Amino acid sequence: MNVLGVGRSSFRTAVAALRNTQTSRALATTARPYVPPASLEHVAPPRPRRSRIKTKPESSAFFTGRAGYYDSIDSLESAIHHSQRALKNLHLLPLPAFAKEALPPLQTVWKTKEDMSELLSAKLTTSRYRRVTGLLGQLNDHRRVADVGGYAELSSGLSSVLETFERDNKDAVLARGIRKPVKFDEYGRSYTVGKRKESAARVWIIPVKQRAAPAPTETQAASPDFGTVDPISIDSDPTAAVSMTEVLVNGMPLAKCFPLPADRERIIRPFRLTGLLGAYNVFAIVRGGGTTGQSGAVAHGIAKGLAAHVPDIELILKRSKLIRRDPRMVERKKTGLAKARKRYAWVKR
Template sequence: MLRALRQPMRAALKRRGYATASTPFVPPASLQSVDQLPPRRRIPEKTKPESPTFYTGRSDFYDQVTQLEVAIAHTRRALTTLELLPLPAFARASLPPAQSVWRSRDDMSGLFARTLTTSRYRRILVLLQELEEYARIAHTAGHDELGEGVSSVLEVFERKDKAAVLARGKRKPVQFDRFGRSYTVGRRKESTAQVWMIPVQQPKATPKPSVAPTMGAYSLEPVLEDPLAPAPSSRPAGTITTTTILVNNRPLNEYFPSPADRERIVRPLKLAGALGAFNVFVIVRGGGTTGQSGAVAHGIAKGVVAHVPEVEVILRKAKVTRRDPRMVERKKTGQPKARKRYTWVKR
């Protein structure tokens, strides 16, 4: 019976052709015209990034670095063409000092739209310092146009209060009034002294005319006397007294009975060789006698330098024009004084 069933199946398989040899199936949509087919979807092309550092993840930082390096290269090439580079060591040492005040790391991070690490901040400063040195070379050599172009790039990275920062360490010039008086302020510890210094006016000998004065020979304008100048006395010339220095409207020897305090006050005048050449009026407040005498000496030293600039080097070497920064050390908790300690007793 199985053989009877297998024979018809074999006959049917013989009549069936192979799949590869038969005509393939073609869907009806493919038989349509090519124009009627829907357009193929095209993959949009990627736009080219504006910056070559787009894929670094820190394009803002590296773009600024690249621009600074390009500016350095152009400036170096221009200075080399002008035969200003390479610069000898002695010429480089004679350049004016740098007057740049760069932004802080946090402030400069706003230019890069991200927080700068310390290493990246230092890298920026190295490039800026090199560019600033080229600007100083250009200004010193007289090529102001090149120097101004470099300075315009550096201004982006400088602080807005640059002038105020550079003026912190500079001493303000002493102002004189119409009578030639100088006003200075001295400080020491908690004491502050306001010092007015007036040069001593030597009397001038005027010849007595034998005839009546005329408008052409003598001036008939009244002479304005300084109201704070001391009255002439019968003392011989060259006599030095301590009454030429008044402290809080009292003579120096009365306000400071200690010889050490008086010696500290007149020391700037002795160093300058101007003892007795000025009348000094002082208003001092705060602190004790040691602090007040130091404040008065500081103010007198500044006033002497204003009147006689030639002695500035002498007084600066003697360290009397600079304020003494030493202060009283604070008392420590649980101890009697700043340095004194209680004796340890074993019980």
């Protein structure tokens, strides 16, 4: 009898018995414990799960993250399509180039990019903002055509759409570039304000009234004497206006207030360009700045006053850039430089 074989078989039997014991213990510990039914009388039964009903989004662009932006684009494009089709049916489109240029302008001021983003509930980039304003411009062109064609109903419908995207202070923004009209007093004097650099001038312009020559008497008409001329006495008629042109600045004559010829020429330039030299008297009060700024401010005020007295010369003064204030200012000094642009001399040692 083989002793080694008997030992191996007994070892295998012992290992198998040990494995069965571990398996039975594991199953015994992981099995569901027994709970008596009497202990579950006061326990509420579990609620059944309710199936959630998913509703369909109102907007087709809901999952894009910019539903307000894309919905507005769709609505504007549909409005352009319908208005264009209506104008074509009314034989108002397409218009030739000369007819488009003749249309009266309808100035609009759209909301800023930030306000438009708040309106559409989506952050707008520059390209998206330009796309929205481009579509609004097309609608505005259709409104202009409808206004000229006399179709008030179509024009009012487009206006209601465009007013949503316009600024609240539209009138105030459009009035910024409009110059206020110059007012005249009971004596025909105009009052204007001119500015240049740090100087500001108040200018009064009075037209020169030429006094009519006295009518000749019968004796003078019978025997005219061309060798002698009777002087016109101002004291004889106190209501007569002086026919001599005078420019007073701060109560002083022009030559005394501005010794430099360039400053005097700058003040007289509006009169020379318009051919009105000697037609008006000028009284100015100027404050601030130097002689260059003060002379430019007086010239600016004179140009505005002359344009008010003679509207035909306004185009000449505009082309000469005299009505608009000169925006140039003195450039500030830079650190490390002698002046604004002048540098110190560099010497190699």
